[in-house]
Amino acid sequence: MKKRTFLCGPVEIPDFVLKSLHRESFSHRTPEYEDIHRDVVALMQKVFGTSRDIYVVTASGTGAMEASITNCFSPGDHVVVPIVGNFSTQFSTMLQKFGLKVTEVPFEYGASADPSVVEPYLKEDVKGLFVVHNESSSGVSNDLEAFGKLTRDTPILLVTDSVSGAGGLPLKMDEWGVDIVITASQKCLMSPAGLSFIALSAKAEAAMEHSSFPSYYFGLDRFKEKSVIHQTPTTPGIYTLIAVQRALHYLNEEGFEQALQRTKSNAERLRQGLKELGLDLVAKDGAIASDTLSTVRVPDAKDFRKKLKEKGFIIAGGLPPHTEDTVRIGTMGYVFKEDIEALLSAIKEVLNHDS
Numbered sequence: 156m157k158k159r160t161f162l163c164g165p166v167e168i169p170d171f172v173l174k175s176l177h178r179e180s181f182s183h184r185t186p187e188y189e190d191i192h193r194d195v196v197a198l199m200q201k202v203f204g205t206s207r208d209i210y211v212v213t214a215s216g217t218g219a220m221e222a223s224i225t226n227c228f229s230p231g232d233h234v235v236v237p238i239v240g241n242f243s244t245q246f247s248t249m250l251q252k253f254g255l256k257v258t259e260v261p262f263e264y265g266a267s268a269d270p271s272v273v274e275p276y277l278k279e280d281v282k283g284l285f286v287v288h289n290e291s292s293s294g295v296s297n298d299l300e301a302f303g304k305l306t307r308d309t310p311i312l313l314v315t316d317s318v319s320g321a322g323g324l325p326l327k328m329d330e331w332g333v334d335i336v337i338t339a340s341q342k343c344l345m346s347p348a349g350l351s352f353i354a355l356s357a358k359a360e361a362a363m364e365h366s367s368f369p370s371y372y373f374g375l376d377r378f379k380e381k382s383v384i385h386q387t388p389t390t391p392g393i394y395t396l397i398a399v400q401r402a403l404h405y406l407n408e409e410g411f412e413q414a415l416q417r418t419k420s421n422a423e424r425l426r427q428g429l430k431e432l433g434l435d436l437v438a439k440d441g442a443i444a445s446d447t448l449s450t451v452r453v454p455d456a457k458d459f460r461k462k463l464k465e466k467g468f469i470i471a472g473g474l475p476p477h478t479e480d481t482v483r484i485g486t487m488g489y490v491f492k493e494d495i496e497a498l499l500s501a502i503k504e505v506l507n508h509d510s
């Protein structure tokens with residue numbers, strides 16, 4: 156039985172990406188490495204929609220999130236975090252641990268962050284606004300472009316965790332005025348985990364001068380210095396970078412725009428099919444529903460996933476506190492129309508069997 160997986164990270168790694176890893180080891184202080192690094196950065200710039208440099212950090216996405224805090228902010232800084240689910244909460248928790256003064260702006264579960272509700276919180280002393288691009292718990296996307304309009308002409312840095320967005324959702328860092336973009340290798344980039352990517356606008360880079368946090372491993376000043384020669388300060392996850400390079404070449408050949416379109420139409424078809432089967436999404440409406448993952452309400456999540464698994468379909472579980480009554484269906488990475496149709500048929504069988 157061919158297994159079909161619809162995970163939310165780490166996602167399935169396509170065969171051609173796995174095969175690219177079968178090669179001799181080499182040092183990161185060689186022209187061979189530099190070529191890969193340079194190539195990946197150039198392609199990632201297309202994914203981020205930026206002409207700024209992109210730093211390759213050997214850590215999961217959370218490492219780059221931490222780097223954004225410790226390089227561009229200081230303890231006591233006042234920052235604003237719209238809360239739309241677990242991952243926005245995680246960023247807020249991290250900021251509080253590092254001693255920043257955090258104002259959370261809570262939204263109902265299944266809603267996106269409303270810029271007009273957040274705007275009044277952006278007072279004089281606010282240094283940063285942390286908006287998750289795609290909330291991987293509730294399956295909702297935020298309108299970064301609208302948030303960029305709020306911060307663009309202010310000293311406030313707009314920081315986005317796009318770990319489950321970049322490569323699957325439109326992202327125009329420069330045009331939208333996003334100051335810090337973060338993503339990781341194991342989601343839309345369909346590679347093994349272990350690498351994260353971070354880009355800083357000129358405004359964010361200038362803020363590094365004023366940060367009073369100590370940093371070494373995650374010190375982006377050191378990344379900047381090495382980046383000039385297409386290297387990293389310490390040994391990077393070379394094999395993960397090879398995988399990312401292969402995956403990015405695939406997306407480039409498909410066309411980055413085309414890949415986004417595929418992700419979008421897959422998600423639209425999935426949402427329509429689920430609706431026809433009488434299943435509801437957590438996302439309040441289609442316009443804010445994420446195209447990289449759908450969080451679906453089901454009566455018994457464990458049983459639903461088990462029955463789908465028996466048919467060869469792997470989907471992700473819901474996140475706390477919704478582990479029992481939601482499941483998440485990832486449409487990020489190497490997912491095609493046939494996969495969605497097959498999944499919908501399997502879901503239909505599971506539901507019919509139960510009724």
Ligand SMILES: *Cc1c(COP(=O)(O)O)cnc(C)c1O
Nearest residue numbers: 215216217242291316318319339
């Ligand atoms: C997966 C995910 C993360 C965490 O990334 P790690 O690579 O596990 O550290 C952060 N934010 C979002 C939105 C995610 O989907």
